[in-house]
Amino acid sequence: MKTLEFLTQHLEKWRRNYQNRHQFPLKTVNPSAKKPSIRVNHSPNMLEKLHGCVPIRKIHPPLMWGLTVVSLTSVIGYRFYNQPQLSVGTVSPITIIAPQDGTFQDPKTTEEKRKEVRTGVIPVLQRDVELTNQLTLNLSNAIDQIDLLRVQTAPFPFFNVGVLSLSIQQYLRSCPEQDWQMIVKAITTNQGADLLSKNSSDLQPTIKNALRQLNNYRKTTSDDNFNILLTKINQSRNNYASAILKSSTFKTSGLTPKLTLDFLNLDDSTWKKSKPILRQTLQRILTQGIPAGMPDYIHRDILNIQLQGILSSPAKETATELLMAILQNQHNLTVDKEETKRRAEQAALAIEPVIVEIKAGDVIVEARKTITQEEFVLLDSFGLSRRGTNWLGLGVSAILVAGSITIFCVVTRRIHRPMRRRDHLLICLLSLSTPLLAIFNLGYTNLPAVGLLTSSFYGPTLAITQVLLLSGLSTFAASTINWSYIIAGTAGGLLAALIAGKLRSRDELAGLGGGVGLIQGTLYFFSYLIVAPVAATIWSAVLPGAMVYGLSGFLWSVMALGISPYLERIFDLVTPIRLVELANPNCPLLQRLATETPGTFQHTLFVACLAEAAARELHCNVELVRAGTLYHDIGKMHDPLGFIENQMGAPNKHDEINDPFQSVEIIKKHVSKGLEMANKYGLPRVIRDFIPEHQGTLLISYFYYQAKQEAERKGSNPIPEEEFRYYGPVPQSRETGIVMLADGCEAALRSLKEATPEMALGMIQKIFKARWRDEQLCDCGIKYEELPIIAEVFVKVWQQFHHQRLVYPKGALEHQRTAKAN
Numbered sequence: 001m002k003t004l005e006f007l008t009q010h011l012e013k014w015r016r017n018y019q020n021r022h023q024f025p026l027k028t029v030n031p032s033a034k035k036p037s038i039r040v041n042h043s044p045n046m047l048e049k050l051h052g053c054v055p056i057r058k059i060h061p062p063l064m065w066g067l068t069v070v071s072l073t074s075v076i077g078y079r080f081y082n083q084p085q086l087s088v089g090t091v092s093p094i095t096i097i098a099p100q101d102g103t104f105q106d107p108k109t110t111e112e113k114r115k116e117v118r119t120g121v122i123p124v125l126q127r128d129v130e131l132t133n134q135l136t137l138n139l140s141n142a143i144d145q146i147d148l149l150r151v152q153t154a155p156f157p158f159f160n161v162g163v164l165s166l167s168i169q170q171y172l173r174s175c176p177e178q179d180w181q182m183i184v185k186a187i188t189t190n191q192g193a194d195l196l197s198k199n200s201s202d203l204q205p206t207i208k209n210a211l212r213q214l215n216n217y218r219k220t221t222s223d224d225n226f227n228i229l230l231t232k233i234n235q236s237r238n239n240y241a242s243a244i245l246k247s248s249t250f251k252t253s254g255l256t257p258k259l260t261l262d263f264l265n266l267d268d269s270t271w272k273k274s275k276p277i278l279r280q281t282l283q284r285i286l287t288q289g290i291p292a293g294m295p296d297y298i299h300r301d302i303l304n305i306q307l308q309g310i311l312s313s314p315a316k317e318t319a320t321e322l323l324m325a326i327l328q329n330q331h332n333l334t335v336d337k338e339e340t341k342r343r344a345e346q347a348a349l350a351i352e353p354v355i356v357e358i359k360a361g362d363v364i365v366e367a368r369k370t371i372t373q374e375e376f377v378l379l380d381s382f383g384l385s386r387r388g389t390n391w392l393g394l395g396v397s398a399i400l401v402a403g404s405i406t407i408f409c410v411v412t413r414r415i416h417r418p419m420r421r422r423d424h425l426l427i428c429l430l431s432l433s434t435p436l437l438a439i440f441n442l443g444y445t446n447l448p449a450v451g452l453l454t455s456s457f458y459g460p461t462l463a464i465t466q467v468l469l470l471s472g473l474s475t476f477a478a479s480t481i482n483w484s485y486i487i488a489g490t491a492g493g494l495l496a497a498l499i500a501g502k503l504r505s506r507d508e509l510a511g512l513g514g515g516v517g518l519i520q521g522t523l524y525f526f527s528y529l530i531v532a533p534v535a536a537t538i539w540s541a542v543l544p545g546a547m548v549y550g551l552s553g554f555l556w557s558v559m560a561l562g563i564s565p566y567l568e569r570i571f572d573l574v575t576p577i578r579l580v581e582l583a584n585p586n587c588p589l590l591q592r593l594a595t596e597t598p599g600t601f602q603h604t605l606f607v608a609c610l611a612e613a614a615a616r617e618l619h620c621n622v623e624l625v626r627a628g629t630l631y632h633d634i635g636k637m638h639d640p641l642g643f644i645e646n647q648m649g650a651p652n653k654h655d656e657i658n659d660p661f662q663s664v665e666i667i668k669k670h671v672s673k674g675l676e677m678a679n680k681y682g683l684p685r686v687i688r689d690f691i692p693e694h695q696g697t698l699l700i701s702y703f704y705y706q707a708k709q710e711a712e713r714k715g716s717n718p719i720p721e722e723e724f725r726y727y728g729p730v731p732q733s734r735e736t737g738i739v740m741l742a743d744g745c746e747a748a749l750r751s752l753k754e755a756t757p758e759m760a761l762g763m764i765q766k767i768f769k770a771r772w773r774d775e776q777l778c779d780c781g782i783k784y785e786e787l788p789i790i791a792e793v794f795v796k797v798w799q800q801f802h803h804q805r806l807v808y809p810k811g812a813l814e815h816q817r818t819a820k821a822n
Contacts (some may be wrong), residue, residue: 021564064421065409068428069402075435076477077397084385088376091627092365096384104381106334106354114348121619124343125289125631126336132286138326139282142255142472143275146263149243151272155265158236159229163217170265171206173236179207180237184230187214240264256325262318270315281306282326289333341544365692400476411465422571423458430454431470438474444552445485447471447493448516449560452509455500456564456575463497464642484527485549492520492553496560504576504623506561513557521550526651574684579623582687583630589681591599593634600636604629606801610742610749613797614790615735618782625735628690630738631683635674635691642666664724667700671726693736694743696776697728730776737780741768743788749798764791 065787086092146724157169164172172180218226245262266274284306291297303320311319356377358364364384365375379385408427430450437446447467455463471490496516503509525546531638580644583592594601608629615625640646641653642663654663674691704724711719731737744767752760768787771777780791 010261014590024791025561035602039185056431062164064424065405068405069398071400071428071763072393072401072405072435073472075439076401076473077394078389078435078439078477080393082789084376084380084387086376086379086385088371088632090371092185092369092371093365095367096379097588098360098362098364098378099382099546100360102378102381103355103357106374106377109354110351111352114351117347117351118344124336124339125291125333126339127286128332128334131330131332135286135326135330135332136279136282139278139323142322142326143278145247145250145255146260146271148261149247149264150268152243152246153236153239153264155268156236156264160762162231164213166267168206168210169236172210173240174261174265175206180233183207183210183214187218209615222271251754257324259322259325262314262321266315266318270312271822274311274315274319277307277310278323281319282323283325285323286332288472290331291333292331293329296324296328299324303674317564330555337543369581379605397476398776400473404473408462408465408469412462415459415461423573426457426567426571426573427454427462427466431466434470435474435477438477440811444549444556445474445489445493446556447489448496448520451493451495451497452500452512452516453555453562453564453567455497456509456577457567457573458501460498460501463501464494465703467493467497469593484524487527488520488524488549489553491523492516493558496557501576502650504580506577507509509557509561509577513554513561516553516557517550517554520553521546522535536669568684569682572685574624574627574686578684579627582627582683583623589634589683590630592637593630596637597633597640597643597646599648600640600643601634603645604633606750607632607739607742607746609801610746610794610797611739614742614793616736617789617793618734618738618786620734620738624686625738628735629739629742631674631678631687632690632694632743633670633674634677635672638669638673639666643670654703661723664703664707664730667703668726671695689732689738690739692727693731693733694739695726695728696730696740697725698774698776700724700726729781730778734781737777737782738790741771742794749794752798759798760798761791761795764794 032467110346153173156173156174157164157166159169161169164459168389172183185390187671214229217229243264244261247257263271285302300320303323304316307316307319310316356374358378364378364382365371372381376385380387430453433446434450447470450470453464454466463548467490471486471493475486483678496512499512499515500509501514504784525543564575567573568575574582585591590601593604601643608626611625611629612622614620615622636643636646641650644652647653654666657663671692678691699721701724704719704721707719707724731740745764750765752763755763765788772784772787
């Protein structure tokens, strides 16, 4: 049943096309008119000429498919034309003897060795002078800050270390005020000896030692001298507390509060000795250099060795911590890229060419032995490699190409995109460019340009399919496979194919070119490191090549942007960007439309609003609908007063003519004249299609019934309805079908003033049913179930244009008039 229904639909379509081609005479005479009037009707052939599609004869699809397979196979299979049958990895059928002495160079092995040397060279390091100076300055700032604080706490030690040990002096000036007051009270009230004699477990060892040393000193000196000691301790405590408070306001790299206290607790002689040692140690380490990635424990070991035997234990530990804090996560040795590259090239050039020698009569390869690279060089150099056309390889190439093209055609049919012969030709040319570049082994694949152009012209789906298939075919066509180039180039092409078709400005496409370059260079860099022949490959030797490859992706995108406008003109294509440009009201043709036919221009804008909203709801090409609608009535400029919207209250021209046959010719002519103007201004075919298809083969009913009534009144022959119909064709796409519906509803909706949405919806549905019964929508792909959706969208747009305004009270209006008068 489905097959029968399918055949019935196609037979009906062919019948209508046949009638449209043969039912209109070139010249018809109106027998009922007072004066014979001769009218020239434009035949379908004339309309085709106005479309500009006659000069090229269509090629049958199988023939086009075959030509594409042959052309691509001839390029993809290039390496099979002069291919040696006895090559590396093949088995020699016989024993082959050298016909004469020979010394030959093996370029492939030589290049492989040089490549290993380039990627495996040890990087050359250089000292970062700026960072070195900064680290030195950080240490100087830390020393200066410590000096400033020590001046405030000086002197230290503040008393004879023979009486009070250094550790006790450190404790006495830094201990809590509560402990210090307890010590003073115990000494001044003679309780110190009692506390020590009782051997109280509640006292800290440090406090016991402080009491013991103070008590011993008091026994050996006078009260005045002891009071002088207490005064010095109080003064040292106050200075120490002020220094600690001041240190909290400093912000010196590497100097933490704990390190500050440790340096303040050093005696003056130790600190004086430590300062030059700190500077000298840091200078030695920075002069030797700190490479990236050095762990902290190695830093600490180096510092311990540098300071061993120079500083005492407390000072050594404190100095080590300060230098560790300054050097943490720092490295002043960086890779000298230029010098590394120069040495890599020197090392590669130093590799002598690999030479293969043989004497006359020596065996090159024995029978049934696998041929090695060295043996192949000898065979090929002596002309014994049996070069010729590899028909098996060409056959495999043809199968791969045919399969790829078939997959592409299936994808094309699945997304329901009609493809013209010129579209097939452009896609074929773009596809041929990629393997051609692979043949010349340039390395810089043009897949980003192919993806960007195909996505802009035909959408992301076809572009992604083409990039994937071309990537596989180009890999097969290349004699040597460089996976870094393949992975990066394919990724750049896929990114361009995925995004380009969704962009709406040249600036966005330019940004896409930068993104393609970035992703291509990054993937090249990492893939090269992964597949590099040497495990110790250095990134600095690969980075320049990655940057160049990323720049090539950007340049291919720029080239695609540059040639895109020319391809649009040559192959009559439109991109989303060109549609946006065509919809610009500053275009010359639209400016003429707005100036010469202002009523038609306003009609066009309302139709565009209706059609855009419906296209967005049905997921059609909104940009195409917008641009096509703006140009669908440009033919009315041939006779603006022949259309009621431009008469502006003036007498109706058709009432003055009083001849429905002449009037209908004026109405019809806006289609043919519109096509002439569209060709003159170079509008693309998809835009020109809106001009005839938005009217289809509709009946110009007003003049038809006028002529019919006149014929009936005079008793003339019946008026053929076909003479009062447009020439068509009926809409061939969903976009032109939507514009037909919007154009038919515009005048009716505009005439509604006080109607309700239900009344507007009912009127629209009547118009839609009339179009459907008249078979105007049978070829455009709009389903009957979608008509209610379009009707509801039209009503919403109409409500937005004709919303009710607030009625002001009479008193408010009187108040406004009084205010204006005053």
